[in-house]
Amino acid sequence: MPTEKEIIQMLRGVIDPELGVDIVSLGMIKDVKIENSTVRVTLELTTPACPFRNQLKEKVENVLKRLTEVSEVKVDVVARVAPSRIIKDNPIPYVKNIIAIASGKGGVGKSTVAVNVGLALSESGASVGILDADIYGPTIPKILNIEISPTSADNKILPAIAYKGIKVMSIGFLLQDEEPVIWRGPLVANTIKQFLSEVEWGELDYLIVDLPPGTGDASLTLAQSIPLTGVVIVSTPQDAALRIAMKALNMFRRLKVEIIGMVENMSYFICPNCGYVSEIFSRGNVKAVCERLGIKFLGEVPLSPDIRINGDLGKPVVIAAPKSGSAEAFRRIAYSIASSVSVIAYKRKETSMGA
Ligand SMILES: Nc1ncnc2c1ncn2[C@@H]1O[C@H](COP(=O)(O)OP(=O)(O)O)[C@@H](O)[C@H]1O
Ligand SMILES: [Mg+2]
Ligand SMILES: [Zn+2]
Numbered sequence: 001m002p003t004e005k006e007i008i009q010m011l012r013g014v015i016d017p018e019l020g021v022d023i024v025s026l027g028m029i030k031d032v033k034i035e036n037s038t039v040r041v042t043l044e045l046t047t048p049a050c051p052f053r054n055q056l057k058e059k060v061e062n063v064l065k066r067l068t069e070v071s072e073v074k075v076d077v078v079a080r081v082a083p084s085r086i087i088k089d090n091p092i093p094y095v096k097n098i099i100a101i102a103s104g105k106g107g108v109g110k111s112t113v114a115v116n117v118g119l120a121l122s123e124s125g126a127s128v129g130i131l132d133a134d135i136y137g138p139t140i141p142k143i144l145n146i147e148i149s150p151t152s153a154d155n156k157i158l159p160a161i162a163y164k165g166i167k168v169m170s171i172g173f174l175l176q177d178e179e180p181v182i183w184r185g186p187l188v189a190n191t192i193k194q195f196l197s198e199v200e201w202g203e204l205d206y207l208i209v210d211l212p213p214g215t216g217d218a219s220l221t222l223a224q225s226i227p228l229t230g231v232v233i234v235s236t237p238q239d240a241a242l243r244i245a246m247k248a249l250n251m252f253r254r255l256k257v258e259i260i261g262m263v264e265n266m267s268y269f270i271c272p273n274c275g276y277v278s279e280i281f282s283r284g285n286v287k288a289v290c291e292r293l294g295i296k297f298l299g300e301v302p303l304s305p306d307i308r309i310n311g312d313l314g315k316p317v318v319i320a321a322p323k324s325g326s327a328e329a330f331r332r333i334a335y336s337i338a339s340s341v342s343v344i345a346y347k348r349k350e351t352s353m354g355a
Contacts, residue, residue: 001037030042057077085097136212144162145162298340
């Protein structure tokens with residue numbers, strides 16, 4: 001029988017597809033057990049929402065099956081989300097990654113993406129929070145059908161708990177219904193800072209922040225006051241929407257916020273009667289922009305009645321119709337985001353250790 005060392009050596013041949021580094025160096029092989037002629041290995045992924053889960057598991061299995069002395073191979077897959085933020089000197093100590101969702105225009109589906117991506121990450125096994133920081137239209141409580149405002153205990157605010165245990169805090173909880181509010185940048189920033197430091201988030205793998213649309217004073221201050229892992233930009237494919245999305249993108253670049261990637265929402269329409277796929281707008285425009293700028297394209301979401309109806313009913317499509325094409329689209333995007341966040345975490349760890 002091979003020794004543990006020999007097995008680990010063999011597993012150096014398996015390369016993580018995103019990082020281009022072998023899984024042993026990445027610390028993903030946690031446990032190797034050899035019992036009689038059975039080899040048991042624990043593979044620890046950097047996120048439960050790993051798009052390469054099966055691919056990696058199979059590669060590990062295939063390597064071990066090559067050993068003629070081994071009759072049985074067992075690969076246990078676990079996941080532990082890596083932090084992209086330096087945890088120790090941070091005001092929100094247990095939040096490992098903070099992902100902002102932004103857009104140029106309002107109404108392009110920013111909140112819909114934030115919520116469904118959050119649910120998909122939570123469903124994969126990650127602990128997730130959503131911070132609704134859209135001062136112009138804090139719609140998250142409505143999309144998630146949250147009626148009770150958060151409560152407070154021991155000078156801490158307890159977030160509301162939504163589907164799949166997601167923790168939610170919204171600037172809307174502070175506002176009276178339908179009342180227009182004028183927010184100045186510094187006021188917004190202070191409120192959000194309090195949301196980050198005074199809300200009992202507990203340990204979170206991902207905190208998703210629904211930012212206000214655009215590049216106004218408030219958005220700018222917000223982007224600067226939240227210690228972000230990076231930002232996801234949502235756009236519809238029309239030229240006009242995309243042009244404004246590019247302005248937002250450039251603002252984040254100037255602020256040195258990592259661009260995780262872009263999502264194309266309302267990409268195409270599938271006729272519910274005959275299944276005909278209509279590319280009403282210009283499907284593919286966002287992807288083309290991403291390719292031109294060297295940004296990751298995170299995926300496309302169809303324009304679909306089940307997304308709007310379920311959103312309006314307070315039951316997002318990932319919950320209401322988990323097997324639908326729309327839910328699948330959000331899931332793919334969530335996994336793509338999680339994978340990019342793992343890469344950012346890895347790179348930041350490398351630089352901070354090198355420094
Ligand atoms: N892919 C989609 N298909 C159908 N309706 C959508 C889709 N994305 C968003 N919507 C609907 O469009 C409206 C605006 O979406 P929302 O997420 O609130 O936008 P934003 O947060 O960017 O202002 C909502 O009624 C929502 O249900
Ligand atoms: Mg919104
Ligand atoms: Zn039709």
